Amino acid sequence: MKAKGLSRQQIERSAESVLKDFSPESLSGLRRLDVERFYETYLPKRFGINTGYQKLTAGIHGFTNPAKLESAVEIQLVEASDRATVRFGRSTIGHEAGHCVLHAHQFKKRSETEAFLHDHHHAPEQRLFRRDEIKPYECPEWQAWWFCKAIFLPRSVLSKEVERGITVRKIADIVDLNPAFVEVRLRNLQLLDRVRAF
Numbered sequence: 001m002k003a004k005g006l007s008r009q010q011i012e013r014s015a016e017s018v019l020k021d022f023s024p025e026s027l028s029g030l031r032r033l034d035v036e037r038f039y040e041t042y043l044p045k046r047f048g049i050n051t052g053y054q055k056l057t058a059g060i061h062g063f064t065n066p067a068k069l070e071s072a073v074e075i076q077l078v079e080a081s082d083r084a085t086v087r088f089g090r091s092t093i094g095h096e097a098g099h100c101v102l103h104a105h106q107f108k109k110r111s112e113t114e115a116f117l118h119d120h121h122h123a124p125e126q127r128l129f130r131r132d133e134i135k136p137y138e139c140p141e142w143q144a145w146w147f148c149k150a151i152f153l154p155r156s157v158l159s160k161e162v163e164r165g166i167t168v169r170k171i172a173d174i175v176d177l178n179p180a181f182v183e184v185r186l187r188n189l190q191l192l193d194r195v196r197a198f
């Protein structure tokens with residue numbers, strides 16, 4: 001599926017604009033985004049999308065269905081007792097939120113079978129577009145991941161913290177996400193070589 005092209009800059013701005021509305025304090029310092037509340041209450045209210053947690057088919061982490069204006073994340077991810085799974089669930093919610101904000105209304109005239117469906121191939125560093133011969137900026141998966149990374153780790157806030165000498169571990173603990181996710185964001189912004197792991 002090909003989406004309306006969006007540059008990194010446009011996605012950053014779109015993420016900043018929803019943060020300004022939902023959690024303006026996220027733009028002044030690094031903090032834990034209440035992405036669960038964003039997904040559960042803000043998206044239905046502001047974007048008219050029915051969101052929630054469901055028991056999904058084995059191996060499916062989440063989906064967003066534009067025709068039905070519906071989005072869900074696997075309930076076991078949010079109810080897990082280990083931190084890595086809960087954090088993975090948080091990044092999955094952020095990704096579905098990206099589809100809700102960027103794509104749900106754009107694709108709502110499509111058939112109900114054309115949902116964004118996510119299994120274990122799904123990762124914040126998407127290579128799919130190479131196989132599909134879609135340019136990254138037109139790939140909805142790439143766009144949704146970029147949005148997800150931008151709401152959890154706003155660029156200007158993250159750059160400031162890097163200048164102050166923060167570590168990957170410390171960032172991961174503050175924002176409550178897995179270090180691997182934080183590393184992808186830092187690499188995307190060409191900041192990773194300036195940050196120590198621990």
Ligand SMILES: [Zn+2]
Nearest residue numbers: 116118141144
């Ligand atoms: Zn997706």
